[in-house]
Amino acid sequence: MADEIVANNSEKKAAKPKKAATPVVEAAAEMAVEATESKPRSNRKKSFDTGIEEALLFEKYSYKDVVINDLSLANYINMVPKSYPNVYGRQKHQGNVNVVERLMNKLMRGGTGHKVGGHVIRTKGQLQGKKLKVMHVVEDAFDIIAKNTKKNPLQIFVNALERAAPIEDTTRVRYGGISYNVAVDISSIRRVNVAINNLAFSAVIGAFKNRKTLSEALANELILASNNDPVSYAIKKRTESERMARSAR
Numbered sequence: 360m361a362d363e364i365v366a367n368n369s370e371k372k373a374a375k376p377k378k379a380a381t382p383v384v385e386a387a388a389e390m391a392v393e394a395t396e397s398k399p400r401s402n403r404k405k406s407f408d409t410g411i412e413e414a415l416l417f418e419k420y421s422y423k424d425v426v427i428n429d430l431s432l433a434n435y436i437n438m439v440p441k442s443y444p445n446v447y448g449r450q451k452h453q454g455n456v457n458v459v460e461r462l463m464n465k466l467m468r469g470g471t472g473h474k475v476g477g478h479v480i481r482t483k484g485q486l487q488g489k490k491l492k493v494m495h496v497v498e499d500a501f502d503i504i505a506k507n508t509k510k511n512p513l514q515i516f517v518n519a520l521e522r523a524a525p526i527e528d529t530t531r532v533r534y535g536g537i538s539y540n541v542a543v544d545i546s547s548i549r550r551v552n553v554a555i556n557n558l559a560f561s562a563v564i565g566a567f568k569n570r571k572t573l574s575e576a577l578a579n580e581l582i583l584a585s586n587n588d589p590v591s592y593a594i595k596k597r598t599e600s601e602r603m604a605r606s607a608r
Contacts, residue, residue, distance in 0.1 A: 413440065414440035414441055414442050415440075415442060416440075416441070416442065416444075416459060416501075416513060417442065417443070417498045417501065418442050419501075419502075419505075420501065420505070420511055420512060420513050421511065421513075422438050422440045422513065424511055424513075424514065425438055425511065425513045425514050425517055426514065426517075427517055427521070428518075428521060429521045429524070431547045431550075432520070432521060432524065432547055432550060432551055434454065434547065435453075435454045435547050435548050435551045436458050436517060436520060436551060437454060437455060437456060437457050437458050438457070438458065438513075438517075439457055441457055443494065444456075444457035444459050444460035444463075445460060445490065445494075446460065453548065453551075453552070454548060458516070458517075458520070458551075458555075459497065459513075459516070461555055462497060462516070462555055462558070462559060463490065463493045463494055463497055465555050465556055465558075465559035465560075466486060466493045466496065466497070466559050466562065466563070466573070466577075467486050467487055467488060467489065467490065467493050468486060468487065468559070468560075468563065496573050496574050496577065497574075497577070499572075499574035500512075500562075500573075500574040500575070500577040500578040500581070501513075501516075501578075503574060503575060503578035504516075504578045504581060504582060507578070507582065508582065512581075515581055515582060515585045516581055516585075518584075518585035519554075519580075519581045519582075519584035519585040519593070520551060520554045520555065520558075521554075522584050522585060522586075522587045522593075522594060522597075523553075523554040523557055523558060523584045523591070523593035523594060523596075523597055524550035524551060524553065524554040524597070525545060525550060525553060525554075525596075525597040525600045525601055526544070526545060526550070526601060527542055527543070527544060527545065527600070527601050527604035527605070528542075528543060528545050528600050528603075528604055529541065529542055529543065529600070529603050529604050529607050530543050539607075540603070540607040541607055542604040542605070542607045542608045543604075553596075554593065554597075557592065557593035557596045557597070558577075558580055558581065558584060558593050559577075560592070561576075561580045561591070561592030561593055562576045562577035562580050563576075564576075564592065565577075565579065565580060565592075580592065580593065
């Protein structure tokens with residue numbers, strides 16, 4: 360009995376007329392077939408234009424061409440593309456701040472200062488807290504570097520950081536009532552900090568009571584340090600710290 364019911368249902372389905380396709384569906388199918396036949400498939404991926412332009416430093420210098428040769432410093436030389444780097448002090452970790460902005464922050468200081476009780480006191484200065492003024496100083500310095508070297512000033516700055524970063528330093532250890540210096544290795548983040556500090560301080564010294572502007576002094580120091588020139592103040596400080604570390608071994 361069940362076999363007869365199944366046979367009758369299959370006969371009814373076979374005898375039922377099929378629905379005719381609408382003209383719109385037929386036309387779309389024909390167009391799809393013609394398109395596949397006329398245009399052969401390509402293995403190339405489609406390129407989509409996002410419309411987002413590359414952020415250039417000061418709208419002039421590219422971040423893409425900059426190469427960091429010292430891999431130990433690569434994680435701490437932040438090169439996130441920003442036209443005018445300024446995080447308004449919202450980044451607690453120094454490695455997350457653009458390296459050009461860190462140079463600006465080091466330049467916002469009150470002159471060379473004078474020592475009082477072994478500490479350098481800087482209470483008055485024309486650059487303290489004036490971020491926009493320092494930004495123009497760095498921009499002018501990068502323009503001078505680009506004009507004199509015909510290279511990307513960002514690459515010159517990174518090369519100067521790598522050359523000016525010391526590898527060893529000394530620390531004072533007290534043992535049994537006797538204090539003496541011991542050579543120690545420097546962490547990568549401190550190497551970058553020391554290099555930026557020395558480069559900025561040398562620019563301030565070079566422009567202090569001198570006809571050179573701060574931009575010219577900074578550009579000159581970056582070019583000298585990038586070439587590993589012993590005349591550079593930052594290179595002198597690096598050589599001195601490494602020499603003292605070797606003598607304290």
